[in-house]
Amino acid sequence: MAPAVQVSNISVSYHGETALDDVSFTAEPSQLIGIIGPNGAGKSTLIKTIMGMIGRNEGEVEVLGQPISKVRKRVAYVPQRRSIDLDFPVRVEDVVVMGSYAHLAWWKRPGKKDKEKALTCLEKVGMLDFSHRQIGELSGGQQQRVFIARALMQDSDVLFLDEPFAGIDVASESIIIDLLRDLRNQGKTLFVVHHDLSKVETYFDTIMLLNQRLLGFGAKDEVFQPELVSRAYDGNVAVLGEGKEQVVVTS
Incomplete structure (x- = not known):
């Protein structure tokens, strides 16, 4: 079986400034991968580069053993919620139905089966009762659940999920992480940009530690260690706790 994602020596820059520098890793199927690192580390850039949304200076990317252009329909993306126009007058159900467009010919419109499937996806994220609401009327956590239903x-x-837990309520966070675990157990591979270090070990099997360069990628027990995290955050961490060490960003 081909790796879910294979990245070889990619580098990316914006206006002469380095965003990613010689990043390589191989992600096997059925993993829930947390991407962590400080602001400006290139986490979102990495996701967008893998998906072909951003050009790279050098290096190679394969998804499911092929160039992304050949398998785009087998890849889903949940962007940062702040990047979405939430004032656009569209219903929750219609937002989710948009997820069917990847599998429709350009001249076709979603049919009855697509709409039924959209309601099933909304039920999975606990948002079925909100299907006729305008997306902007929902709370942050509810909106995030809708966008994940669209990916489903x-x-x-x-x-690929870019900060799915940012600014959401506890109930939504619990629903989302349970759903991501279920998808992992079904054989899916999930990359999640994440900021809350206190939940890293609870949420993820595999950790990617990034600060323009890849500082660690592997099992959480191997990568989520104080010395590696301190390097990623340029020393701006404190080591706390009794018995098992914990790391906390201090600035």
């Missing part, structure tokens, strides 16, 4: 519509093998 695609039946993708690889999913």
Whole structure:
């Protein structure tokens, strides 16, 4: 079986400034991968580069053993919520139905089966009762659940989620992490940009530690260690706790 994602020596820059420098890793299927690192570390850039949304200076990327252009329909993306126009007058159900477009010919419109599937996806994220609401009327956590339901519509093998837990309520966070674990158990591979270090070990099997360069990638017990995290955050961490060490960002 081909790796879910294989990245070889990619580098990316914006206006002469380095965003990613010689990053390489191989992610096997059925993993829930947390991408952590300080602001400006290139976490979102990495996701967008893998998906072909941003050009790279050098290096190679394969998804499911092929160039992303050949498997785009098997990849789903949940962007940062702040990057989405939440004032656009569209219903929750319609947002989720948009996830079917990847599998439709350009001249076709979603049909009855697509709409039924959208309601099933909304039920999975606990948002079925809100299907006729305007997306801007929902709380942050509810909106995030809707966007994840849209990704579920695609039946993708690889999913990229950019800060899905940012600014959401506890109930939504619990629903989302349970859903991500279920998808992992179904054989999906999920990359999740994440900031809350206190939940890293609870949420993820595999950790990617990034600060322009890849400082660690592997099992959480191996990578989520104070010395590696301190390097990623340029020393701005404190080591706390009794018995098992914990790391906390101090600035």
